[in-house]
Amino acid sequence: MAKLMWSGRFQKPLDSSVNDYNSSLPFDSRMYAEDIQGSIAHCHMLNKQGLLSDADALSIEKGLQGIRTDIENKVLTFDSGAEDIHMFIEEELTKRVGDAGKRLHTARSRNDQVALDQRLYAINQAKVIRSLILDLHGTLIERAKENLETYMPGYTHLQRAQPITFAHHLTSYIAMLERDIGRIDDAVRRTCVSPLGSGSVAGTTYPLDRESVAMELGLNGVTRNSMDGVADRDFAIELVSALSILMMHLSRFSEDIILWASQEFGFVELDDAYSTGSSIMPQKKNPDVAELTRGKTGRVFGDLVALLVVMKGLPMTYNKDMQEVQESLYDALDTLQAALPPFTGMVRTMKLHKDRMLEAAKGGFSNATDLADYLVKKGLPFRDAHEVSGKLVRHCIERSQALDDLDLDTLTSFSALFDRDVYDAIRIRSCVENRKVTGGPSPSEVEKELRQMEKFR
Numbered sequence: 001m002a003k004l005m006w007s008g009r010f011q012k013p014l015d016s017s018v019n020d021y022n023s024s025l026p027f028d029s030r031m032y033a034e035d036i037q038g039s040i041a042h043c044h045m046l047n048k049q050g051l052l053s054d055a056d057a058l059s060i061e062k063g064l065q066g067i068r069t070d071i072e073n074k075v076l077t078f079d080s081g082a083e084d085i086h087m088f089i090e091e092e093l094t095k096r097v098g099d100a101g102k103r104l105h106t107a108r109s110r111n112d113q114v115a116l117d118q119r120l121y122a123i124n125q126a127k128v129i130r131s132l133i134l135d136l137h138g139t140l141i142e143r144a145k146e147n148l149e150t151y152m153p154g155y156t157h158l159q160r161a162q163p164i165t166f167a168h169h170l171t172s173y174i175a176m177l178e179r180d181i182g183r184i185d186d187a188v189r190r191t192c193v194s195p196l197g198s199g200s201v202a203g204t205t206y207p208l209d210r211e212s213v214a215m216e217l218g219l220n221g222v223t224r225n226s227m228d229g230v231a232d233r234d235f236a237i238e239l240v241s242a243l244s245i246l247m248m249h250l251s252r253f254s255e256d257i258i259l260w261a262s263q264e265f266g267f268v269e270l271d272d273a274y275s276t277g278s279s280i281m282p283q284k285k286n287p288d289v290a291e292l293t294r295g296k297t298g299r300v301f302g303d304l305v306a307l308l309v310v311m312k313g314l315p316m317t318y319n320k321d322m323q324e325v326q327e328s329l330y331d332a333l334d335t336l337q338a339a340l341p342p343f344t345g346m347v348r349t350m351k352l353h354k355d356r357m358l359e360a361a362k363g364g365f366s367n368a369t370d371l372a373d374y375l376v377k378k379g380l381p382f383r384d385a386h387e388v389s390g391k392l393v394r395h396c397i398e399r400s401q402a403l404d405d406l407d408l409d410t411l412t413s414f415s416a417l418f419d420r421d422v423y424d425a426i427r428i429r430s431c432v433e434n435r436k437v438t439g440g441p442s443p444s445e446v447e448k449e450l451r452q453m454e455k456f457r
């Protein structure tokens with residue numbers, strides 16, 4: 001095993017089981033680019049502050065860039081047995097550029113270094129997820145625009161409630177995604193500060209220019225307390241909590257799709273490219289993408305709970321427990337990045353059975369409220385109108401009829417206020433069109449919402 005960097009005060013080498021247990025290299029190697037980026041900024045600042053010679057700074061920067069290129073080209077692999085990515089890169093740098101490499105860690109601790117790397121990594125990955133959400137957002141807008149007049153029942157308690165359109169249903173998910181993006185942006189905004197200069201806990205005696213490091217890294221500022229700088233993992237918790245809410249939304253959407261794709265609903269058919277078959281039942285077409293997304297939601301919630309529990313009992317400041325933050329954060333980021341593209345593809349390609357949707361909208365007395373509203377417009381108080389409409393529904397249930405099927409004589413026997421124009425008022429199309437209230441399902445209103453949503457970026 002290579003000599004450990006901190007071995008000065010030790011008399012024995014590390015037991016190999018401890019080395020394996022302790023090492024984060026198998027998972028933190030994914031932050032190599034951020035680690036190098038942070039080190040280069042730190043090196044520039046040390047040089048500017050007169051803490052590192054021009055020659056040393058130049059060879060460090062060149063050395064680090066060479067390491068990055070070699071990692072990218074797979075010439076350099078992570079098999080040195082190093083304790084973590086920070087040690088791995090520093091060891092490699094020293095191998096390549098000698099003493100200058102040993103000077104890079106001046107005025108820095110792995111505690112502020114790992115805090116910075118994780119922030120940079122979270123920011124970069126959040127950007128990727130943000131753009132994947134926008135792909136889904138755009139797809140939903142497209143599909144909604146095609147279906148402004150595709151009628152279906154709106155459900156409460158999973159019972160047919162009132163008629164809506166498929167566009168209106170999709171637009172509800174667009175609204176959720178916009179909040180998800182808002183939460184991610186908000187979490188990222190608070191992540192964009194540099195902890196470098198916090199040292200291991202108590203800052204440093206060197207005259208650092210922390211702000212210039214932050215600026216070079218494209219961050220908005222620096223952390224304000226050296227203890228908080230190294231102890232804080234709120235940024236990971238905030239991001240994973242935003243991702244958990246996003247997954248909760250995808251999971252609800254999945255549940256809708258799973259129901260719609262069932263033969264009982266028959267509202268949608270998933271494209272062959274986005275559904276799977278059964279190894280035994282030849283007729284099956286399973287909504288695996290939606291089911292997996294629903295399943296993986298539990299996993300992301302687990303990541304969030306793991307993060308909260310890892311952090312909750314830690315005394316100030318850095319504790320090795322915090323290494324555990326990394327894998328939960330990565331798992332959530334990876335899960336979203338794996339889930340979103342197939343989910344978007346599934347939504348983009350699914351076929352609608354508009355006739356079934358319309359039939360369901362017509363079938364469940366979803367126009368019973370509109371029938372009551374008709375009587376209200378003729379002067380009946382709403383509570384009385386509700387009663388009349390309810391009695392008519394019961395009458396229809398007993399005879400397996402729809403409200404639209406009743407003749408005028410029957411209707412007037414329940415209320416003298418009924419007239420010919422009632423048929424127009426309770427047609428599914430008019431029920432939807434008349435709901436012009438802001439946020440309502442009328443095609444003109446949904447179109448307006450969609451135009452607004454198209455501007456969301």
Ligand code: ARG
Pocket residue numbers: 024028083084110111114318320322323324326
């Ligand atoms: N791999 C460590 C982590 O992820 C890096 C920081 C180690 N710091 C220390 N003082 N041992 O937390």
